Amino acid sequence: MSQTENINKEEEALEGALSPIVNKLIDRNFENSGDKIASQIAPLIGGAIREQIKSQKDDIVDALYPVMGNMISKFVTKSLEELLNKINDQIQNGLSAKAIKRKIKAKIKGVSETELLIEENSSAKIKAVLLIHKESGMLLTKVENEEESLGDADMLASMMTAIRSFVNDWVANNNSHQELGEIEYGGNKIIIEASGYSYLAVIVEGAAYTKTYENIRTTLESIVLEYGDNIKEFQGNFEEFPKEPIKEKLQKLLQVTDSEESEEKKGRSPLLMLLPLLLFTYLIYVFYNDYVDEKLQEKIVSQIEETPQLSPFKITVDVKNKVATINGRVPFVYYKELLQKRVATIQGLDTVHNDIKVTPTLTDPMQVSANIAYLIKGFNLNQNANINYKFDYNNLTLLGYVTDKTDKENLLKALQTIQGISSITDKIKIKIPSIYEVLYFDTATTKLNDDAITKLTEVIKKLKKAPTATIELNAYSDMIGDTQKNRELAQKRVEAISRYLIEHGKITNKIESKIFDRPPAGIDATKEPKKARSIILTLKKSKENV
Numbered sequence: 001m002s003q004t005e006n007i008n009k010e011e012e013a014l015e016g017a018l019s020p021i022v023n024k025l026i027d028r029n030f031e032n033s034g035d036k037i038a039s040q041i042a043p044l045i046g047g048a049i050r051e052q053i054k055s056q057k058d059d060i061v062d063a064l065y066p067v068m069g070n071m072i073s074k075f076v077t078k079s080l081e082e083l084l085n086k087i088n089d090q091i092q093n094g095l096s097a098k099a100i101k102r103k104i105k106a107k108i109k110g111v112s113e114t115e116l117l118i119e120e121n122s123s124a125k126i127k128a129v130l131l132i133h134k135e136s137g138m139l140l141t142k143v144e145n146e147e148e149s150l151g152d153a154d155m156l157a158s159m160m161t162a163i164r165s166f167v168n169d170w171v172a173n174n175n176s177h178q179e180l181g182e183i184e185y186g187g188n189k190i191i192i193e194a195s196g197y198s199y200l201a202v203i204v205e206g207a208a209y210t211k212t213y214e215n216i217r218t219t220l221e222s223i224v225l226e227y228g229d230n231i232k233e234f235q236g237n238f239e240e241f242p243k244e245p246i247k248e249k250l251q252k253l254l255q256v257t258d259s260e261e262s263e264e265k266k267g268r269s270p271l272l273m274l275l276p277l278l279l280f281t282y283l284i285y286v287f288y289n290d291y292v293d294e295k296l297q298e299k300i301v302s303q304i305e306e307t308p309q310l311s312p313f314k315i316t317v318d319v320k321n322k323v324a325t326i327n328g329r330v331p332f333v334y335y336k337e338l339l340q341k342r343v344a345t346i347q348g349l350d351t352v353h354n355d356i357k358v359t360p361t362l363t364d365p366m367q368v369s370a371n372i373a374y375l376i377k378g379f380n381l382n383q384n385a386n387i388n389y390k391f392d393y394n395n396l397t398l399l400g401y402v403t404d405k406t407d408k409e410n411l412l413k414a415l416q417t418i419q420g421i422s423s424i425t426d427k428i429k430i431k432i433p434s435i436y437e438v439l440y441f442d443t444a445t446t447k448l449n450d451d452a453i454t455k456l457t458e459v460i461k462k463l464k465k466a467p468t469a470t471i472e473l474n475a476y477s478d479m480i481g482d483t484q485k486n487r488e489l490a491q492k493r494v495e496a497i498s499r500y501l502i503e504h505g506k507i508t509n510k511i512e513s514k515i516f517d518r519p520p521a522g523i524d525a526t527k528e529p530k531k532a533r534s535i536i537l538t539l540k541k542s543k544e545n546v
Helices: 002-032 034-055 056-091 095-111 113-121 153-173 210-232 245-252 262-264 270-305 333-344 363-384 406-418 450-463 482-507
Strands: 126-135 139-144 182-185 188-194 198-205 314-320 323-332 351-358 385-394 395-402 423-430 436-440 468-475 511-515 534-540
Touching: 056 126, 095 270, 095 363, 126 210, 139 245, 153 406, 188 210, 198 210, 210 245, 270 314, 270 323, 270 333, 323 333, 363 385, 363 406, 395 406, 406 423, 436 450, 450 534, 468 482, 482 511, 482 534
Parallel strands: 323 351, 395 423, 468 511
Antiparallel strands: 126 139, 126 198, 182 188, 188 198, 314 323, 385 395, 436 534, 468 534
16 A cells, blocks of 8 residues: 555545544534634635626626515505505595596596696606615615605616626627616616716606706716716725715605696796686686577477478578577468567577578468378378379379389379379389189080179179289189190180179289199099189289289
């Protein structure tokens, strides 16, 4: 065995013997002198954090995110509660002068009142300011609102440094030379303003405007000009660092709110404050005048409708600013003067422009309507028709049905002779009478029996109401014997019926016939041969008929 191997074995034996004793002494020393050990290790933490951020920034972000997220979440929740409480208070005071002013402002801007409420409560409020060493990420100093607490501000500073470093590296990799300027989280935002060796992280609640950014930039410039060397040479020793003077400069930021809106209000002319009130007054005046004019117009129309002599005429009324303008046509001056007297009894009108035109050739609407009624009533009785009408002076609309096209044409010609009708709208339909008769014949005969003659007599009466309708005769067979013989018998039966209608009924209707070598649908020739030997008489429907 060599000398080197002997030495190694001795060292291993010595280490095994002393290790338990040394570990025990370290544990006892840590228990008895924990504060001393902490003070000795503290200066090393800054350097350790710097090295960790440089080499493993992602691990720092992941480690701090749960604490950072929870802390910011508390800020957001509390801020949202404060905003809702403010809005609720303003809604409950809905009858205050400020609320009325807000309603008018919302109407002028064309937005909802809720949007204005949120806008009023969304002005910038600086909740905390942190001055952070750029290289190490250490928190140099901080100020915060008395109502808020950041909790572990050192951890926040480290988190901010890690995020800022990560974003800036990513931007640099994309050939851009810009730094992270803002981080938004819920209703809050963290504004970052950087200098050479430090940067400000300002936590702002609400909407920040230009003035807020200018104040942050001016404050950092002042700190850098006066204490730039101290920040540059900072190595973790806070005893030599001018913490309090810097803190006083940061404290001024907490006392500054977004004053753009207040400055705008200060610069407004007092006359501008009266504009909403003047506009509101004008709107009330317009609405009131429209209401008065509408009521006056209703009174005039009511007077016309309650006067029987005036009700048949088309008269229009328009009232604007208590001035009534009346238009229309009447057949005699009497009606115009009567209208003037009726309107004169209405209180509240300043002027009445009676622009009614007198047309002497105009026929009395009452007489025209009566003539139409007499003519149509007589026509319905004589022609067994059902005609209705609507008469809107000078315009006549006809509704209903007739049984023949000729009757319809005769009615229209008669109505056109009545004076006072300028147009006729024809909506009359032709409805032919319903005719369906079955005529039966004995075996091998074409003679009309008594039953057939009785049915044809009734058909002739109905055909007088439909002189232009086409008659259809469909002849059927019992299928007994020779087919050709049966067809000849069917044809002669059709001719017998046609001859009877023409000779006894004097009809002029067109007659069409069809021969079938079978019985009618639903008839069994073997069981009911008589019903199979039949001719069915109907009226043919055309496009003009309904």
